[in-house]
Amino acid sequence: MKGVERVLVVGGGIGGLSSTIALHRAGVAAIEIVERNPRWDVYGVGIIQPGNAIRAMAQLGLAEQCIAQGYPMEGSRSHDIAGNVVADIDFERPAGVSFPSMNGLTRPRLHKILQDAALASGATVRTGVTFSAIEQRTDAVAVTFTDGTEAEFDLLVGADGINSSVREAVFDGAASPRFFGQIVWRYNLPRYRDLNRLWMFDGTRGRAGFVPLAPDLMYILLIEAADDPDTSALPEDRLAEIFREHLAEFGGAIAEVRDLITDSSKVVVRPVETVLVEPPWHRGRVVLIGDAAHATSPHIGQGAAQAIEDGIVLAEELAAGPLPTALERFVARRYERCKIVIEGSTQIGRWEMEGARDVDYAGTIKRLTDAVAAPL
Numbered sequence: 001m002k003g004v005e006r007v008l009v010v011g012g013g014i015g016g017l018s019s020t021i022a023l024h025r026a027g028v029a030a031i032e033i034v035e036r037n038p039r040w041d042v043y044g045v046g047i048i049q050p051g052n053a054i055r056a057m058a059q060l061g062l063a064e065q066c067i068a069q070g071y072p073m074e075g076s077r078s079h080d081i082a083g084n085v086v087a088d089i090d091f092e093r094p095a096g097v098s099f100p101s102m103n104g105l106t107r108p109r110l111h112k113i114l115q116d117a118a119l120a121s122g123a124t125v126r127t128g129v130t131f132s133a134i135e136q137r138t139d140a141v142a143v144t145f146t147d148g149t150e151a152e153f154d155l156l157v158g159a160d161g162i163n164s165s166v167r168e169a170v171f172d173g174a175a176s177p178r179f180f181g182q183i184v185w186r187y188n189l190p191r192y193r194d195l196n197r198l199w200m201f202d203g204t205r206g207r208a209g210f211v212p213l214a215p216d217l218m219y220i221l222l223i224e225a226a227d228d229p230d231t232s233a234l235p236e237d238r239l240a241e242i243f244r245e246h247l248a249e250f251g252g253a254i255a256e257v258r259d260l261i262t263d264s265s266k267v268v269v270r271p272v273e274t275v276l277v278e279p280p281w282h283r284g285r286v287v288l289i290g291d292a293a294h295a296t297s298p299h300i301g302q303g304a305a306q307a308i309e310d311g312i313v314l315a316e317e318l319a320a321g322p323l324p325t326a327l328e329r330f331v332a333r334r335y336e337r338c339k340i341v342i343e344g345s346t347q348i349g350r351w352e353m354e355g356a357r358d359v360d361y362a363g364t365i366k367r368l369t370d371a372v373a374a375p376l
């Protein structure tokens with residue numbers, strides 16, 4: 001690719017790996033990833049892939065693998081607190097897409113699919129390493145790494161997640177993540193009989209749900225209001241018991257499976273945090289993508305989808321060149337879409353925290369799903 005031959009990707013997560021694969025397909029010769037986590041692994045629950053995420057994976061040549069290793073669905077089913085069915089909502093497929101409108105997949109499986117494709121593209125990966133200094137020069141960005149090595153690149157992609165060190169180091173004054181007021185509990189269980197959609201149940205302080213991940217697997221979730229974002233302060237050995245207690249108000253299918261939550265070491269509980277960096281998302285030869293630039297609440301399952309789309313659009317614009325204006329066009333194509341996702345998702349979250357009943361959850365989710373189904 002003219003003018004962009006050497007790229008450093010900081011962060012080997014969903015956005016970093018997707019952009020590596022997309023940049024390689026667009027003709028970038030040398031891509032290096034530094035990943036801080038020496039094990040380069042992810043925690044073990046699941047992820048929802050809406051239609052636009054599947055479309056984006058198809059553009060990377062990876063949609064079939066996701067569907068084969070996951071659990072395809074056509075929509076969601078809402079329930080009241082007692083477990084009675086309220087409505088089924090079918091999700092539209094993005095135009096021209098022949099895949100299912102949604103897929104559930106374990107995070108480790110998605111991670112492995114992306115890792116294998118990034119490694120097969122010839123990218124070099126150094127784990128347990130990050131940058132210690134970034135210096136912008138006219139014709140390159142010079143990087144010093146924590147292992148003492150140094151190198152120059154044409155472009156640095158900051159894909160290091162919501163607590164981005166690249167954002168911190170290079171984007172003076174940029175927004176920082178804020179606690180949204182909710183925490184999310186998740187736990188893998190055998191797939192509930194008949195579960196072939198995303199099931200949600202309205203509670204008094206939030207909502208519970210089932211997400212199928214494979215023919216034999218699902219995860220149960222609870223998203224609820226909380227005063228304290230520090231979930232690490234919860235007693236680790238009692239997480240299963242506390243999760244069960246917090247599900248106690250739900251009847252129906254939730255009540256049926258609740259007692260299967262027994263292993264505290266497998267409970268994943270995280271605060272919901274959001275951030276939206278005002279444009280531009282680039283400074284010189286450094287650009288932010290994924291959660292580093294725009295982290296949404298999880299209410300419509302769009303965080304990973306937006307990170308993958310970033311990688312695809314970045315590669316397209318760099319291929320159209322030249323570098324400074326390519327980054328401007330990248331941000332121009334991405335900012336409004338990510339903003340719509342964050343504003344819509346957090347609106348749903350606020351309704352959940354208020355226990356609002358006379359609001360149009362289904363219509364809002366459909367409007368947002370339609371918005372992100374539009375061409376990239």
Ligand SMILES: Cc1cc2nc3c(=O)[nH]c(=O)nc-3n(C[C@H](O)[C@H](O)[C@H](O)COP(=O)(O)OP(=O)(O)OC[C@H]3O[C@@H](n4cnc5c(N)ncnc54)[C@H](O)[C@@H]3O)c2cc1C
Nearest residue numbers: 011013014015036048130160161290291298301303304305
């Ligand atoms: C509770 C919850 C549920 C969610 N559910 C969904 C869902 O169902 N569907 C969906 O699409 N999205 C979902 N998301 C959002 C999704 O997980 C994120 O949007 C997505 O992972 C963002 O990808 P990323 O690559 O930008 O960041 P990450 O996936 O966080 O990857 C960042 C990578 O950078 C590495 N790193 C961090 N700092 C450094 C550093 N200084 N140097 C080098 N490496 C570094 C990390 O180790 C990590 O590997 C959910 C999020 C939450 C919190």
